[in-house]
Amino acid sequence: MKLDPEERWRLIDRVARETVEYGAERSTIGSVLAELTVKPLTGIPFAFAVLYGFWGFFDAFAGFFTDGFFVPLFDDHWLPWIQEAFPLKGSWLYYVLVGDPEAVNSFEALGMLTSGFFVAIGVVLPAIVAFYLVITILEDSGYMPRLAVLVDTVLHKIGLHGFAVVPMILSLGCNVPGVASTRTLETKKQRFMIMILLSVFIPCGAQLGVMLSLIPEYFGYIMIYLVTGFFVFGWVLNKLLPGRSPEIITDVPPLRTPTIANVSRKLWVKVKGFFTNAIPFVLLGVGLVNLLYLGGVISWIANSLEPLFTGWFGIPKETVAPLIAGFLRKDLAVAQLSAIDMSGFQLITSVVIISIYFPCIATFSMIIKEGRKSGGVIRVLGGGLLTLVTVVFLWGGLLHLIGILLGVT
Amino acid sequence: MAILLMGHPNVGKSAVFNRLTGANITESNYPGTTVDFTEGYTYIDGKEYKVIDVPGTFSTDPKDEAEKVALDILAEHEDPIVLVVIDSTKIERGLYLAFEIMERGYKVMIALNMWDDAEKHDLSIDVDQLEEILGVPVVPTVAISGKGISTLVENVPTASRVDIERLREKITSL
Amino acid sequence: MDYGEKGVIKEIDRDLKDQLLGRGIREGKTIRMDTKQPINGPVVITIDRSTTSLGFNLAKDIFVEVENGDTSNGPS
Ligand SMILES: Nc1nc2c(ncn2[C@@H]2O[C@H](COP(=O)(O)OP(=O)(O)OP(=O)(O)O)[C@@H](O)[C@H]2O)c(=O)[nH]1
Ligand SMILES: [Mg+2]
Numbered sequence: 022m023k024l025d026p027e028e029r030w031r032l033i034d035r036v037a038r039e040t041v042e043y044g045a046e047r048s049t050i051g052s053v054l055a056e057l058t059v060k061p062l063t064g065i066p067f068a069f070a071v072l073y074g075f076w077g078f079f080d081a082f083a084g085f086f087t088d089g090f091f092v093p094l095f096d097d098h099w100l101p102w103i104q105e106a107f108p109l110k111g112s113w114l115y116y117v118l119v120g121d122p123e124a125v126n127s128f129e130a131l132g133m134l135t136s137g138f139f140v141a142i143g144v145v146l147p148a149i150v151a152f153y154l155v156i157t158i159l160e161d162s163g164y165m166p167r168l169a170v171l172v173d174t175v176l177h178k179i180g181l182h183g184f185a186v187v188p189m190i191l192s193l194g195c196n197v198p199g200v201a202s203t204r205t206l207e208t209k210k211q212r213f214m215i216m217i218l219l220s221v222f223i224p225c226g227a228q229l230g231v232m233l234s235l236i237p238e239y240f241g242y243i244m245i246y247l248v249t250g251f252f253v254f255g256w257v258l259n260k261l262l263p264g265r266s267p268e269i270i271t272d273v274p275p276l277r278t279p280t281i282a283n284v285s286r287k288l289w290v291k292v293k294g295f296f297t298n299a300i301p302f303v304l305l306g307v308g309l310v311n312l313l314y315l316g317g318v319i320s321w322i323a324n325s326l327e328p329l330f331t332g333w334f335g336i337p338k339e340t341v342a343p344l345i346a347g348f349l350r351k352d353l354a355v356a357q358l359s360a361i362d363m364s365g366f367q368l369i370t371s372v373v374i375i376s377i378y379f380p381c382i383a384t385f386s387m388i389i390k391e392g393r394k395s396g397g398v399i400r401v402l403g404g405g406l407l408t409l410v411t412v413v414f415l416w417g418g419l420l421h422l423i424g425i426l427l428g429v430t
Numbered sequence: 431m432a433i434l435l436m437g438h439p440n441v442g443k444s445a446v447f448n449r450l451t452g453a454n455i456t457e458s459n460y461p462g463t464t465v466d467f468t469e470g471y472t473y474i475d476g477k478e479y480k481v482i483d484v485p486g487t488f489s490t491d492p493k494d495e496a497e498k499v500a501l502d503i504l505a506e507h508e509d510p511i512v513l514v515v516i517d518s519t520k521i522e523r524g525l526y527l528a529f530e531i532m533e534r535g536y537k538v539m540i541a542l543n544m545w546d547d548a549e550k551h552d553l554s555i556d557v558d559q560l561e562e563i564l565g566v567p568v569v570p571t572v573a574i575s576g577k578g579i580s581t582l583v584e585n586v587p588t589a590s591r592v593d594i595e596r597l598r599e600k601i602t603s604l
Numbered sequence: 605m606d607y608g609e610k611g612v613i614k615e616i617d618r619d620l621k622d623q624l625l626g627r628g629i630r631e632g633k634t635i636r637m638d639t640k641q642p643i644n645g646p647v648v649i650t651i652d653r654s655t656t657s658l659g660f661n662l663a664k665d666i667f668v669e670v671e672n673g674d675t676s677n678g679p680s
Binding site for chain 1: 622623624625627630638639641642643644645646648653654655656657658659660661662
């Protein structure tokens with residue numbers, strides 16, 4: 022038997038009157054802080070402070086381990102040792118596993134055992150740990166829904182609502198859970214938009230880690246360009262796509278102090294996942310690109326795409342190799358740019374192209390899986406690819422144009 | 431036999447699930463953490479139960495994909511026990527969902543989770559009376575510390591269906 | 605309604621009502637407006653002990669009698 026809603030509430034109110042007794046609501050430090058974080062006047066500066074603080078932590082933590090520990094370890098000890106100790110110098114096996122016998126830094130050696138290990142463990146692992154620590158604290162403190170309330174107005178302008186920050190923030194760790202979390206958005210339009218926008222414009226934690234280690238001086242420009250792209254194309258998609266953009270309705274949970282037990286448990290799950298899912302892909306990526314080099318495939322593709330690369334994007338044709346690696350891992354793709362001779366502006370452009378040209382394979386599979394629930398795989402992929410090609414040509418080309426206008430190319 | 435953990439988003443379903451099955455599912459303090467279901471197993475009195483952590487849902491009328499997953503799971507299982515997890519500080523709206531599920535004729539039991547929060551806010555709930563009125567097991571729990579979980583487990587075999595007509599009369603005559 | 609003000613919900617627009625019932629937002633309940641964001645941003649309200657955020661255009665459809673006696677809709 023079903024009750025109608027009014028009656029259901031009547032009965033429940035009656036039960037509650039009998040069994041529940043409310044004491045006086047007390048103001049605690051927690052509840053005061055909880056209110057301040059959603060009031061615009063105090064909440065917005067607080068949000069900037071939080072994000073800046075976390076950013077500083079990430080930078081310091083990753084920098085400490087990568088530059089202070091892993092770079093000397095790999096460059097001064099591991100790299101020279103394996104270059105000498107590995108037999109068969111000059112053979113294809115040596116090239117695939119060790120890479121350049123003359124290389125003096127682990128980014129540029131390009132072998133599976135040299136760059137592969139260095140990028141995975143020396144650069145990305147510390148970045149991942151730092152990033153997930155930050156994201157976990159954001160998750161467990163109950164701050165994310167508050168951030169959602171604060172950014173609602175801005176995201177509303179592009180047909181999304183505040184809760185879309187949850188997939189956005191999760192994507193900064195890894196795009197895969199980011200795409201999965203789009204399920205909590207109400208309409209197909211919103212899910213499609215945020216899925217495409219985040220897989221195109223939001224670099225994952227691993228990629229951010231490599232960028233920060235390799236090209237800290239350009240980091241800010243690249244991020245600004247990507248974020249601008251997010252909003253520009255979000256605005257366009259919102260205008261073009263049919264469908265509803267409902268407004269935000271979300272619970273705002275109380276602030277809690279994250280427990281060490283839960284934070285370390287989640288961190289452990291992520292790190293374990295990194296060892297089993299990510300590191301094999303990084304090594305595979307390095308090996309694959311090396312084999313394609315040896316087989317002449319890379320130079321063939323590079324030569325055929327040269328007009329597009331140099332003419333339209335203004336980047337060297339050799340960038341093809343990292344882009345191929347990027348199908349597997351974007352962090353690896355950025356790392357491989359280090360071995361290519363190019364100007365600072367070309368480096369910025371290349372990193373932007375790596376970010377936007379295609380989602381990594383893991384994200385791509387997740388989009389296919391979620392696409393089924395968001396209007397069908399064909400429609401999501403078709404629409405997604407169309408958007409993607411447009412974005413790559415326009416947003417990539419525009420950057421070249423900006424470079425020409427600034428006179429830096 | 432399947433036990434489905436259902437309830438509003440962010441009430442601690444995944445935390446209860448981890449406690450019941452020893453799993454490591456993500457618990458986070460925002461609504462919509464779990465968007466897909468996870469299965470685990472637990473043994474009660476030598477009997478194996480399949481426990482399923484379900485995405486949070488506000489009512490039996492789904493508003494997004496995650497809620498749709500939740501209701502599909504409910505529909506898929508034949509005669510499951512539905513463990514409705516309620517945030518004790520928001521007991522009324524939690525009961526609303528519990529009622530909806532009871533009205534559909536499922537075997538139900540209730541975990542009054544976040545009991546520590548309720549105590550902190552000077553909220554007192556007469557659990558025995560509530561149990562008596564509803565006619566299903568009601569157990570206060572604190573999923574993050576594990577308090578009440580063993581009582582919850584002991585009560586699984588007594589989860590029961592509710593005759594709504596009788597419940598209505600009982601409540602009206604209180 | 606203004607920050608910090610309390611009132612009693614008089615009426616909720618039909619479409620919205622179904623969405624809010626499960627969240628405990630219903631006619632006859634006392635509601636407190638915690639904040640509203642500028643430029644027609646969302647409002648944050650508390651009912652019983654649960655805090656919810658609602659888009660501006662949704663909140664407009666909740667009619668509240670403010671404690672001093674006036675009737676006004678959501679974020680006026
Ligand atoms: N104080 C307190 N916190 C709890 C308790 N149970 C869970 N939590 C915390 O509440 C938050 C939500 O818990 P989850 O288990 O993720 O909630 P859920 O019901 O699975 O949420 P969704 O997956 O979003 O539907 C987490 O931060 C938990 O650590 C409890 O009994 N007391
Ligand atoms: Mg959960």
